[in-house]
Amino acid sequence: MQNKHAHSHKRTIEAMKEKSKNAARSRREKENAEFFELAKLLPLPHAITDQLDKASVIRLTTSYLKMRAIIPE
Known part of the structure; x- marks a missing residue:
């Protein structure tokens, strides 16, 4: 009986891991x-x-937004 419970618990944990992995993806x-x-909006x-x-886009x-604040179109 305890082995059955452990197996069920393991399946639940695996399902939770899979759900978390899918959410992260x-x-x-x-x-x-x-x-x-955002990159497509840059004047480049x-x-x-x-x-x-990603870091370069940010x-x-x-930089572009700061420049626009100083030198409006």
Whole structure:
């Protein structure tokens, strides 16, 4: 009986791990889509923005917004 309970508990833990892994994957996919959209808004050629990592997108966006605050269009 105890072995059956342990097996059931193990399956529950494995299901929770899988659910957590899927949720993390979904979050990453959504984040990546948003970073891609943000990069497309930067005033740079797509050949450049397509190659940027997340930190570069944030850094360039921050710099661009600061520049726009100082020098409006």
